[in-house]
Amino acid sequence: MPEYGYFLSCEEFGPADLIEQARMAEQAGFRSLWISDHFHPWNDAQGQSPFVWSVLGALSEAVSLPVETAVTCPTVRTHPAVIAQAAATTAVMTEGRFRLGVGSGEALNEHILGHVWPPASVRLEMLEESIQIMRRLFTGEEVSHHGTHYTVENARLYTVPDEPVPIDISGFGPAATALAARVGDGYITMMPEASMVEQFRKGGGGAKLVSGGTKVCYGTDRDEAIRTVHRLWANQFLPGELAQVLPSPSHFEQAQTLVTEDMVRDKAVCGDDVDEHVAALSAFADAGFDRIYVNQIGPDQRGFFDFYRTKVLPQLTQD
Secondary structure (H helix, E strand, O other), X not given: OOEEEEEEOOOOOOHHHHXXXXXXXXXXXXXXXXXXXXXXXXXOOOOOOOOHHHHHHHHHHHOOOOEEEOOEOOOOOOOHHHHXXXXXHHHHHOOOOEEEEEOOOOHHHHHHHOOOOOOHHXXXXXXXXXXXXXXXXXXXXXXXXXXXXXXXXXXOOOOOOOOOOOEEEEOOOHHHHXXXXXXXXXXXXXOOOHHHHHHHHHHHHOOOEEEEEEEEEOOOOHHHHHHHHHHHHHHHHOOOOHHHHOOOHHHHHHHHHHOOHHHHHHHOEEOOOHHHHHHHHHHHHHOOOOEEEEEEXXXXXXXXXXXXXXXHHHHHOOO
């Protein structure tokens, strides 16, 4: 049976709200946490973007749930050696309950230092090399590395967990999924597509952890929930590679004018129909996912957690 977790959104909420949501998630019966890692929100309406590693430190004291970044880009904005130190410290603080989810990133967050945003093939090369560096550093041994994309000299992590931090790789297409299968400790994707899970497992992933997530908007007024999703998260309905290449929240705001409320109505889980919420998460279970995360869009967090505690999770977790 899959494990169900809650997805904390650093784009939409500040640190105090995220910590309170994590507490409510644990009380509601969710068994693990995801947390996004962004420098910018996708649009100004979302309005937040706290430094994820600070929030993770607070989470380590606030809850006892396992937690994972979904996902960190360890390639451009932050050097992989620095990410390795942050991840190792977080794993120590959570007593081994931390996984590092990584991906090839978006220009929205990664171009801020003025570096050229490379094409997808190069980003995947950088991601693979960064994983090699981080794994070597997790051993606690001194590392020097002179590679295609990164240089590390005489680096050693002195604060490391008893076991290396698991690194799960995000993939939304065949090339990234193949990389996850070949070098990842697990696989992350956001669509309940059995074909991608099958590619991961047959490509070398085997029985390793497969995690997925989705966003919903609980509310007793479905039309109001649809408007909330359209206002805050219309960006998630943009097609193709726009999410990877648009450089700023204002560009996403321009693009998401193409997304209508009717599109949200057709594609998003909105309202308080228990069966609709159960079906959305069950689709991931049916596709072979091991962990399934859900995020509530908008301010009615307490209503969402009450709804899932009393009506949705009991159906999802029954034998």
